[in-house]
Amino acid sequence: MAQTCAGSLREIDIIGRLGGEEFGVLLPELGLHESVQVAERLRQRIESSAVHTEAGEAVRFTASLGVAALTEDAPSLEQLMASADAALYQAKKDGCNQVAIA
Numbered sequence: 001m002a003q004t005c006a007g008s009l010r011e012i013d014i015i016g017r018l019g020g021e022e023f024g025v026l027l028p029e030l031g032l033h034e035s036v037q038v039a040e041r042l043r044q045r046i047e048s049s050a051v052h053t054e055a056g057e058a059v060r061f062t063a064s065l066g067v068a069a070l071t072e073d074a075p076s077l078e079q080l081m082a083s084a085d086a087a088l089y090q091a092k093k094d095g096c097n098q099v100a101i102a
Contacts, residue, residue, distance in 0.1 A: 001061065004049045008042045022088070024081070032069040032101070039065045039099045047097065064091035068102035 005015055005023070014026040025042075027035050043063050050058035066087030068080050083102035091100035 001046070001049075001051070004045050005042060008045050009038070024084070032067065035067050035069060036099060036101060039067050043097065043099055062097035064088060064096045065099045066091055066102060067099060 005025075009015060009025065009027075012028050014028075016024055018024050025038075027038055030038065043065055046061055046063045050060050052058055066084045066089070068083035068087060070080055087100040087102040091098050094100065
Protein backbone atom coordinates (compact mmCIF):
# COMPACT_ATOMS: atom_id res chain seq x y z
CA MET A 1 0.00 0.00 0.00
CA ALA A 2 2.81 2.38 0.88
CA GLN A 3 4.52 1.68 -2.45
CA THR A 4 1.27 2.33 -4.33
CA CYS A 5 0.79 5.64 -2.57
CA ALA A 6 4.40 6.78 -2.81
CA GLY A 7 4.53 5.82 -6.49
CA SER A 8 1.52 8.02 -7.16
CA LEU A 9 2.99 11.17 -5.66
CA ARG A 10 5.71 13.69 -6.53
CA GLU A 11 9.00 13.89 -4.64
CA ILE A 12 7.89 17.11 -2.91
CA ASP A 13 4.61 15.59 -1.67
CA ILE A 14 4.50 14.35 1.91
CA ILE A 15 2.54 11.31 3.06
CA GLY A 16 2.21 10.15 6.65
CA ARG A 17 0.05 8.01 8.87
CA LEU A 18 -2.30 10.03 11.05
CA GLY A 19 -3.54 7.06 13.07
CA GLY A 20 -5.41 3.83 12.58
CA GLU A 21 -6.21 3.48 8.90
CA GLU A 22 -5.97 7.21 8.18
CA PHE A 23 -3.18 8.82 6.20
CA GLY A 24 -2.57 12.42 5.24
CA VAL A 25 -0.95 13.75 2.09
CA LEU A 26 0.35 17.29 1.68
CA LEU A 27 0.51 18.47 -1.93
CA PRO A 28 2.61 21.65 -1.97
CA GLU A 29 2.06 24.09 -4.81
CA LEU A 30 -1.22 22.49 -5.93
CA GLY A 31 -4.64 24.10 -5.82
CA LEU A 32 -7.87 22.37 -4.92
CA HIS A 33 -8.67 21.27 -8.49
CA GLU A 34 -5.26 19.67 -9.05
CA SER A 35 -5.36 18.08 -5.58
CA VAL A 36 -8.70 16.45 -6.36
CA GLN A 37 -7.19 15.01 -9.55
CA VAL A 38 -4.26 13.57 -7.57
CA ALA A 39 -6.65 12.13 -4.97
CA GLU A 40 -8.79 10.48 -7.65
CA ARG A 41 -5.71 9.03 -9.36
CA LEU A 42 -4.50 7.70 -5.99
CA ARG A 43 -7.92 6.20 -5.25
CA GLN A 44 -7.97 4.42 -8.62
CA ARG A 45 -4.45 3.04 -8.15
CA ILE A 46 -5.31 1.71 -4.70
CA GLU A 47 -8.49 0.12 -6.03
CA SER A 48 -6.64 -1.60 -8.89
CA SER A 49 -3.71 -2.86 -6.80
CA ALA A 50 -3.50 -6.07 -4.80
CA VAL A 51 -1.31 -7.46 -2.04
CA HIS A 52 -0.62 -11.17 -2.26
CA THR A 53 -0.58 -13.37 0.82
CA GLU A 54 1.91 -16.17 1.35
CA ALA A 55 -0.81 -18.53 0.10
CA GLY A 56 -0.94 -16.54 -3.14
CA GLU A 57 -4.36 -15.01 -2.50
CA ALA A 58 -4.90 -11.44 -3.66
CA VAL A 59 -6.14 -8.95 -1.07
CA ARG A 60 -7.66 -5.80 -2.56
CA PHE A 61 -8.38 -2.45 -0.97
CA THR A 62 -10.42 0.66 -1.60
CA ALA A 63 -9.92 4.16 -0.25
CA SER A 64 -12.12 7.04 0.77
CA LEU A 65 -10.37 10.40 0.49
CA GLY A 66 -11.16 13.88 1.73
CA VAL A 67 -9.56 16.87 0.00
CA ALA A 68 -9.18 20.38 1.40
CA ALA A 69 -7.08 23.41 0.52
CA LEU A 70 -5.67 26.27 2.54
CA THR A 71 -7.86 29.33 2.09
CA GLU A 72 -8.29 32.71 3.74
CA ASP A 73 -11.21 31.19 5.69
CA ALA A 74 -9.08 28.23 6.81
CA PRO A 75 -5.48 29.50 6.92
CA SER A 76 -4.04 27.12 9.54
CA LEU A 77 -2.90 23.51 9.41
CA GLU A 78 -5.41 22.61 12.13
CA GLN A 79 -8.29 24.05 10.09
CA LEU A 80 -7.01 22.36 6.94
CA MET A 81 -6.87 18.97 8.67
CA ALA A 82 -10.34 19.45 10.17
CA SER A 83 -11.76 20.28 6.72
CA ALA A 84 -10.06 17.29 5.10
CA ASP A 85 -11.25 15.02 7.91
CA ALA A 86 -14.84 16.22 7.50
CA ALA A 87 -14.62 15.55 3.75
CA LEU A 88 -13.18 12.09 4.43
CA TYR A 89 -16.11 11.17 6.65
CA GLN A 90 -18.51 12.51 4.02
CA ALA A 91 -16.88 10.20 1.45
CA LYS A 92 -17.34 7.26 3.83
CA LYS A 93 -20.95 8.25 4.54
CA ASP A 94 -21.70 8.50 0.81
CA GLY A 95 -20.63 4.92 0.19
CA CYS A 96 -16.83 4.73 0.42
CA ASN A 97 -14.25 4.35 -2.35
CA GLN A 98 -14.57 7.93 -3.49
CA VAL A 99 -13.11 11.41 -3.18
CA ALA A 100 -15.02 14.14 -1.33
CA ILE A 101 -14.15 17.85 -1.32
CA ALA A 102 -14.29 20.07 1.75
